[in-house]
Amino acid sequence: AQTVTQSQPEMSVQEAETVTLSCTYDTSENNYYLFWYKQPPSRQMILVIRQEAYKQQNATENRFSVNFQKAAKSFSLKISDSQLGDTAMYFCAFRDSGAGSYQLTFGKGTKLSVIP
Amino acid sequence: DAGVTQSPTHLIKTRGQHVTLRCSPISGHKSVSWYQQVLGQGPQFIFQYYEKEERGRGNFPDRFSARQFPNYSSELNVNALLLGDSALYLCASSLVGSGASGYTFGSGTRLTVV
Numbered sequence: 001a002q003t004v005t006q007s008q009p010e011m012s013v014q015e016a017e018t019v020t021l022s023c024t025y026d027t028s029e030n031n032y033y034l035f036w037y038k039q040p041p042s043r044q045m046i047l048v049i050r051q052e053a054y055k056q057q058n059a060t061e062n063r064f065s066v067n068f069q070k071a072a073k074s075f076s077l078k079i080s081d082s083q084l085g086d087t088a089m090y091f092c093a094f095r096d097s098g099a100g101s102y103q104l105t106f107g108k109g110t111k112l113s114v115i116p
Numbered sequence: 117d118a119g120v121t122q123s124p125t126h127l128i129k130t131r132g133q134h135v136t137l138r139c140s141p142i143s144g145h146k147s148v149s150w151y152q153q154v155l156g157q158g159p160q161f162i163f164q165y166y167e168k169e170e171r172g173r174g175n176f177p178d179r180f181s182a183r184q185f186p187n188y189s190s191e192l193n194v195n196a197l198l199l200g201d202s203a204l205y206l207c208a209s210s211l212v213g214s215g216a217s218g219y220t221f222g223s224g225t226r227l228t229v230v
Contacts, residue, residue, distance in 0.1 A: 033218075091158050106159050
């Protein structure tokens, strides 16, 4: 079974600074997908960024980028120019690419606070 | 387009009762998944449905059941509620076979069992 570990329960960053959230995972699969989701107090899980394991290039979405290290099974999220609206819980998630394997496995989350 | 809608937003039930939670996916999405998120934890997979058939089930007891309707909306049912069932229940819809496009989540139903 796949597992996802987020070792930082809480983090804080000054507004406009850069912060990196860590995520490691364990799987025996070669092809899979990785995601970062943001959950603000409104409770809705919002997709931040995704990565396909067969792509070596790290995904980027505006101020958000990942450092995907397949051999190390590491998938960290970097937030540049942090904004107050980035304050939220961040969850790393894994999904097997096999047919019919659509479930997401989540980590326990990192609570990020952006300080003015 | 409307996003994933869930109802009700909040619910309080007594131990032993039954509850039904509802979810309407994004238009065009044919797959619905249910997740349970206990306070302070990441979501845990409960069920996935596609074309009215169960395609995946997480490690939850038989008290949990679900179904999907012809319009792709879905219901999650929980019987004989326990205090430990208190959680945020999230519904997510997706295009089957969409690869890495991920899932779109609703805002959830907060269930409190007393």
